[in-house]
Ligand SMILES: Cc1cc2nc3c(=O)[nH]c(=O)nc-3n(C[C@H](O)[C@H](O)[C@H](O)COP(=O)(O)OP(=O)(O)OC[C@H]3O[C@@H](n4cnc5c(N)ncnc54)[C@H](O)[C@@H]3O)c2cc1C
Ligand SMILES: Cc1cc2nc3c(=O)[nH]c(=O)nc-3n(C[C@H](O)[C@H](O)[C@H](O)COP(=O)(O)OP(=O)(O)OC[C@H]3O[C@@H](n4cnc5c(N)ncnc54)[C@H](O)[C@@H]3O)c2cc1C
């Protein structure tokens with residue numbers, strides 16, 4: 001297909017079909033169904049192919065966006081997929097879960113006119129197209145450098161480092177604590193947003209490139225970082241922010257009160273929704289409240305809904321301040337999640353048998369803006385009320401697990417338990433140790449973790465090539 | 468994958484598992500545990516380790532057939548492989564020269580108290596080991612424990628071996644010892660841990676218990692293992708599993724352990740005759 005010489009601006013972002021809300025709330029299949037080829041081409045043709053593409057400047061892994069979109073417009077999907085893979089190892093993942101509205105799509109020139117290109121959807125389309133053809137051809141293996149790199153953690157940060165360094169000829173081993181690779185992509189983000197088969201496919205691709213994968217290996221327990229450094233020339237820590245926060249409220253240890261990590265892990269990693277075929281149980285509660293307002297909270301509330309519960313979100317500010325992606329909030333609303341805005345839980349009340357029965361809450365109003373620029377919630381005195389509830393999921397945040405910090409002398413740790421690493425290179429205070437992703441930034445995003453991985457890989461490669 | 472070298476019922480309902488896990492065997496210390504998964508669909512089962520061979524790279528584990536997942540683990544044949552053995556997890560039991568230490572093991576704890584006894588003995592402690600079971604046929608490893616203890620006491624509920632009764636006879640036992648007890652350490656089921664702690668409290672003996680709440684990851688990621696100890700919430704998998712038995716909120720621990728009782732225990736304890744009947748009716 002040939003690009004028309006001069007065409008009228010087409011500002012009509014092509015919609016991606018979704019399962020209807022009444023249907024999808026009954027199943028665990030993916031909600032968004034992806035573009036068909038014709039729609040993808042229509043969307044791709046809208047791209048202006050900017051000489052200085054502003055979209056690229058806001059993609060943390062520097063994908064050549066106009067180039068891959070051009071291939072779609074021309075109908076050459078194989079070439080497009082190849083272009084994508086040059087910079088992004090996990091396009092099928094990013095195309096689905098990247099907050100594109102605040103990354104690449106936010107800086108697309110067409111945003112001023114409200115018609116920014118649906119970059120994420122196009123990325124997803126190519127990745128899925130390629131998978132449907134039987135996957136990417138495995139590139140030829142580069143010459144071995146003989147250098148060995150250890151990667152701690154099999155999340156997006158670690159996968160990116162491994163992918164970049166293996167292609168440069170280094171020997172790479174990933175050590176992962178859980179029995180499955182993927183980090184939050186497998187234990188946190190639900191199947192209905194990111195099918196696990198996709199993550200498995202990307203991990204298999206890495207294995208084909210020659211990355212060695214060791215699961216069931218807890219660095220700091222099975223072996224310390226110092227011990228690994230005796231065997232490896234360089235080491236990257238991408239261990240994420242997996243330590244769940246609780247609110248320290250009275251009654252928080254009652255049965256039926258979960259951290260988001262527990263609730264989602266039971267469902268996703270352990271496949272609780274297939275109990276008893278998979279053996280880890282998950283309770284079927286009638287009324288579930290999720291406390292929090294981020295992507296994690298949306299995932300928990302939508303999971304509870306699919307397990308048949310009446311599902312509520314309790315959030316202390318208003319809809320405007322919800323930190324979750326708008327798309328996910330809308331999905332949750334369409335599916336029937338009930339939002340209790342400006343509400344703060346105070347304590348949990350048990351049923352006498354150890355199970356939570358009620359939450360005592362307080363209503364809030366919005367006051368002056370705080371440091372984050374969002375209006376601060378202020379309690380309304382005397383507004384306490386009781387909400388009956390069989391289960392509560394606490395989705396108020398996570399921080400890095402102290403396991404590695406505690407067992408690695410010489411590694412500088414910040415106030416919030418994060419590993420301190422250079423922004424540009426990922427270097428830590430410890431020689432031959434790099435870090436990136438959530439373990440450095442605190443809970444952030446997939447694409448930021450991948451961007452950090454890319455920078456660290458570059459710096460590790462420089463180090464390994466200079467010595 | 469991890470190769471199972473031995474897996475058999477050792478005494479009624481308690482199984483002995485020997486599995487190859489060289490990395491774990493190299494690092495493990497007394498009081499730490501591992502998590503195993505018997506199959507790809509399986510639960511992650513936390514289990515204490517009762518012995519290891521660093522050279523051969525093997526772990527020895529006793530487990531009780533308590534429900535569906537341990538039942539499945541029991542069915543794994545020697546020579547085959549299981550997908551997960553991860554560890555060592557948790558903190559090791561604090562081993563110092565205390566003086567006289569009373570060790571108490573019941574159920575699988577009869578096994579897992581063994582490496583603790585050995586380490587304490589190596590440190591020059593006077594080690595008195597008490598093992599407890601419902602009946603004589605549930606007692607095992609007496610000879611091995613005797614080797615690493617200065618004194619070994621057996622208690623059976625029915626009196627078919629050693630003293631009759633249970634750990635509540637602690638005051639009598641303590642009164643027969645030549646030296647005061649400086650510390651007590653208990654491994655086994657929650658019931659024993661609590662009963663032992665209750666018995667030692669009036670005697671003023673510092674008591675360490677190895678807790679076994681429900682766990683998933685075992686690395687501090689999910690929080691399901693939270694226990695209240697001295698009015699603070701702890702994650703047993705990373706802050707424990709050893710805690711001061713006089714500080715543990717036992718009622719809460721018991722209640723949390725019962726979370727999945729309807730999903731897990733009830734189905735394995737019923738015959739499922741109704742289901743069979745129903746399936747025949749349907750066709
Ligand atoms: C429910 C949920 C929904 C989310 N939704 C989105 C979304 O829609 N879009 C988005 O961009 N971001 C989302 N995020 C955030 C995103 O998933 C994370 O920012 C990203 O996964 C961070 O990547 P990482 O590689 O740094 O860490 P992780 O993905 O956390 O991976 C770390 C890995 O290291 C392993 N590990 C930890 N300690 C050790 C150790 N000692 N030894 C060996 N291995 C270890 C962990 O088991 C884990 O597999 C979401 C997060 C959650 C929890
Ligand atoms: C640190 C630790 C060390 C342990 N060491 C041993 C040991 O050496 N030998 C041994 O026989 N048992 C040990 N246990 C207990 C053992 O993990 C449970 O008996 C087992 O998980 C039960 O699984 P099931 O599916 O067969 O039984 P279920 O039918 O699932 O449950 C039976 C009982 O076990 C408890 N339980 C269920 N799932 C878990 C879980 N994931 N973690 C902990 N408890 C659970 C339940 O509360 C219930 O009371 C230990 C537990 C912990 C936390």
Ligand code: SF4
Nearest residue numbers: 059094098103104120
């Ligand atoms: S990886 Fe994310 S930020 Fe980069 S182009 Fe794709 S969707 Fe946009």
Ligand code: SF4
Nearest residue numbers: 047048050055108109
């Ligand atoms: S900024 Fe927008 S229009 Fe320009 S190349 Fe990027 S996606 Fe295309």
Ligand code: FES
Nearest residue numbers: 685687689690704
């Ligand atoms: S088992 Fe998950 S935090 Fe302890």
